[in-house]
Amino acid sequence: MRRFERKQNIFRNKDALGESYQPDQIEERDEEIEEYMDALQPVVDGWEPNNIFLYGNTGVGKTAVTDYLLDRLQDDVADYDDVNLSVISLNCKTLNSSYQVAVELVNKLRPAGGEISSTGYPQQTVFKKLYEELEAIGGTILIVLDEVDSIGDRDELLYELPRARANNNLDSAKVGVIGISNDFKFREQLDPRVQDTLCERELQFPPYDAPELENILESRAEIAIAEDAVEQGVLNFCAALAARDSGSARQALDLLRLAGEIAENREADLIERDHVEAARSRLEQERVEEGMRELTTHGRLALLAVISKAAKEETPCRTREIYEEYITLCDSSGTDSLAQRSVHNHLSDLRMLGILSAYENRSGSRGNYYSYELDVPFTSAIEAMSDVLRLDSEIETIREIASMNNVA
Numbered sequence: 088m089r090r091f092e093r094k095q096n097i098f099r100n101k102d103a104l105g106e107s108y109q110p111d112q113i114e115e116r117d118e119e120i121e122e123y124m125d126a127l128q129p130v131v132d133g134w135e136p137n138n139i140f141l142y143g144n145t146g147v148g149k150t151a152v153t154d155y156l157l158d159r160l161q162d163d164v165a166d167y168d169d170v171n172l173s174v175i176s177l178n179c180k181t182l183n184s185s186y187q188v189a190v191e192l193v194n195k196l197r198p199a200g201g202e203i204s205s206t207g208y209p210q211q212t213v214f215k216k217l218y219e220e221l222e223a224i225g226g227t228i229l230i231v232l233d234e235v236d237s238i239g240d241r242d243e244l245l246y247e248l249p250r251a252r253a254n255n256n257l258d259s260a261k262v263g264v265i266g267i268s269n270d271f272k273f274r275e276q277l278d279p280r281v282q283d284t285l286c287e288r289e290l291q292f293p294p295y296d297a298p299e300l301e302n303i304l305e306s307r308a309e310i311a312i313a314e315d316a317v318e319q320g321v322l323n324f325c326a327a328l329a330a331r332d333s334g335s336a337r338q339a340l341d342l343l344r345l346a347g348e349i350a351e352n353r354e355a356d357l358i359e360r361d362h363v364e365a366a367r368s369r370l371e372q373e374r375v376e377e378g379m380r381e382l383t384t385h386g387r388l389a390l391l392a393v394i395s396k397a398a399k400e401e402t403p404c405r406t407r408e409i410y411e412e413y414i415t416l417c418d419s420s421g422t423d424s425l426a427q428r429s430v431h432n433h434l435s436d437l438r439m440l441g442i443l444s445a446y447e448n449r450s451g452s453r454g455n456y457y458s459y460e461l462d463v464p465f466t467s468a469i470e471a472m473s474d475v476l477r478l479d480s481e482i483e484t485i486r487e488i489a490s491m492n493n494v495a
């Protein structure tokens with residue numbers, strides 16, 4: 088008997104909804120593409136490249152547009168004998184200094200076996216090795232540094248690299264840096280000299296609105312999803328949810344993919360609105376769980392205090408009231424409680440993680456105060472808590488209160 092049966096009634100090419108898929112077509116970014124092409128034009132003309140800094144929230148097409156344009160650029164400059172273009176791409180996520188980025192670049196350029204160790208050299212020595220490798224390639228070299236904000240304030244490379252020719256560290260190679268970031272604060276905190284060089288051309292990618300997301304989904308669904316396997320209105324619904332939350336194409340695509348998987352598992356013939364609802368709550372739960380893995384015990388207890396208030400329909404509520412609830416939970420779990428100010432800090436962290444939202448209330452002579460509520464569905468939050476806390480009977484009570492109040 089077969090254990091595995093092929094299921095392809097919903098998806099035609101599921102990989103086309105995945106992270107590694109590179110679309111042949113970019114939707115809704117004509118203006119940004121035009122500006123980007125303009126910034127890349129010196130490469131085609133044989134001059135020194137501009138340094139480009141690209142920023143925008145997560146999932147708004149920064150990487151997709153960059154990959155798409157650099158592929159086209161490489162194809163098109165092949166027609167000109169005097170332009171010899173190389174593109175080196177590096178994701179800096181786990182690299183948090185200029186030193187580490189430089190080591191990684193050197194090792195990317197060296198043949199296997201010739202890598203240098205990631206510690207033990209003076210920074211200038213590593214930079215020198217990098218210049219040697221770049222000189223060996225020669226021609227025009229574009230270095231794409233994705234998630235460049237990870238480099239933090241140890242940003243010397245971002246200053247040195249674009250100026251290497253002017254400082255006689257490079258002779259024949261013409262280097263341009265393309266920095267990509269979704270951290271808006273990063274640009275501000277850069278050393279002013281780095282700002283001037285790296286941000287020679289700045290491109291900002293705004294979040295997508297619902298009609299834009301719907302177009303992106305439509306063009307991807309054509310490739311990824313079998314004919315007639317999406318109910319009318321489903322793409323519109325995915326687009327509306329993602330637009331309301333983040334304006335991220337990644338979020339919209341993730342929703343559609345997961346909704347398709349749920350439809351498949353339920354042996355449905357097509358993806359329906361219900362499947363999208365189920366996908367949304369699962370993704371939200373994953374987001375909360377991911378955020379909560381980072382939390383300390385007290386962060387979790389502070390969150391559970393808000394959840395408990397939400398079950399009683401008492402949110403948004405003030406820090407003081409959350410604090411009282413928190414103390415009760417600490418007592419039940421036999422944990423020593425923190426001072427109110429520390430709990431307030433935990434609430435701020437939860438807000439940064441997108442798990443809580445906060446409102447600032449003005450109260451005249453007594454100054455302003457914050458009140459908090461859940462920014463994720465109640466069910467997702469409490470589900471995630473059950474996995475991380477050993478407060479089973481308290482959580483059960485909160486669930487019962489919520490169900491009496493029809494809180495979901």
Ligand SMILES: Nc1ncnc2c1ncn2[C@@H]1O[C@H](COP(=O)(O)OP(=O)(O)OP(=O)(O)O)[C@@H](O)[C@H]1O
Binds near residue numbers: 110116145336
């Ligand atoms: N305009 C678009 N047309 C087609 N697909 C798009 C478009 N914008 C984004 N996508 C798709 O959405 C997903 C996320 O896009 P991308 O990785 O480019 O976002 P990003 O802005 O680089 O995000 P991050 O900052 O998180 O890396 C990818 O699968 C990408 O192919």
